[in-house]
């Protein structure tokens with residue numbers, strides 16, 4: 001059992017705690033602890049002194065402390081220091097910052113040398129790692145399962161996110177040389193507890209996350225409530241007076257909702273963090289679905305659940321449905337048209353000049369929006385992650401997204 005005893009707080013360091021994903025994870029850590037016997041000391045990093053002040057004056061849940069530090073991923077000495085003080089690091093600031101990832105690993109190693117306690121690193125990657133160069137012209141039959149490690153290992157280092165992801169796997173591998181994998185083991189669960197290294201790494205791969213994040217950090221203006229891909233498509237659609245699609249839009253992407261709007265009381269009990277909220281007894285906190293995956297892995301890691309695989313087997317897709325880009329963009333076109341922001345409910349194909357202007361070219365080097373990324377989130381669902389919202393919900397979320405982009409657009413123009 002690796003969990004700290006009740007008197008020993010779990011030291012957690014989270015980067016990107018003011019962001020769309022990281023803020024949702026931080027909210028869960030702060031306000032929805034079932035096992036209040038275990039104390040959490042949480043440190044988060046932000047580049048904004050104002051947000052640090054706001055975070056430091058937040059009222060936290062019972063037996064949770066929060067310290068916000070002003071800093072940046074580019075200050076590697078600072079990152080190393082902060083990671084060296086934590087048993088668990090949750091990295092949500094930048095999927096592709098190799099220097100930051102190495103600094104965090106160095107900090108966890110330093111702590112291990114001092115305490116002999118294994119560190120846990122939950123890193124945010126993305127399903128962009130799977131992308132091809134379809135430019136919207138076709139789908140693909142290649143669907144990656146996060147249980148099929150051999151197929152994942154065919155992804156070259158040149159794929160997005162791959163350099164950081166493999167650096168983490170390599171760090172986790174230090175100490176596993178004695179492990180004898182079971183022949184034909186599809187899940188590699190046999191390796192789950194084999195590590196004697198300084199760190200166990202868990203790589204979480206979000207797809208197109210959609211929906212407006214909610215919770216106390218959003219309400220207090222600390223957290224970014226909006227995602228990236230869909231708001232960008234809407235913004236570009238408003239700018240050109242019509243939703244646009246790359247090529248024929250036949251390419252496919254997975255999706256997941258940031259916040260299912262469920263009540264925490266409806267969530268299944270988990271070991272360290274669970275359904276009860278000390279946020280406000282009269283107003284239950286909604287449960288961010290993507291954040292729930294981090295929590296399922298956090299719980300699994302700290303309770304030594306053999307299904308919480310790490311290292312080579314520690315890849316966790318976060319999807320709960322998939323869509324063709326044409327379906328998504330057609331729905332955006334319909335919403336823009338109905339609001340008087342688009343000429344027609346049918347999207348048009350971006351010209352090369354538009355691709356250059358809005359996306360730095362139409363290829364995968366400029367945007368992931370024309371690529372295929374198909375996967376199945378089997379590993380986290382095996383750990384109890386149970387998202388409910390599907391592609392239909394993504395389409396239903398569009399009017400609220402358009403309203404928000406419209407307001408932002410009006411302020412800027």
Ligand SMILES: NC(=O)c1ccc[n+]([C@@H]2O[C@H](COP(=O)([O-])OP(=O)(O)OC[C@H]3O[C@@H](n4cnc5c(N)ncnc54)[C@H](OP(=O)(O)O)[C@@H]3O)[C@@H](O)[C@H]2O)c1
Pocket residue numbers: 015016017018019020021022045046047048051071072073074092093094095096124125126127205206207208209210224226227228229
């Ligand atoms: N949203 C998605 O659908 C999605 C899907 C797959 C992968 N991802 C990836 O996941 C990561 C987080 O995404 P997100 O949507 O949560 O982004 P976000 O809302 O922009 O949040 C990122 C947060 O990280 C912090 N940050 C950024 N650069 C930093 C730096 N150099 N040093 C320290 N802190 C820094 C920012 O906080 P401060 O401004 O307070 O410093 C920001 O609030 C990104 O790398 C993104 O590409 C996102």
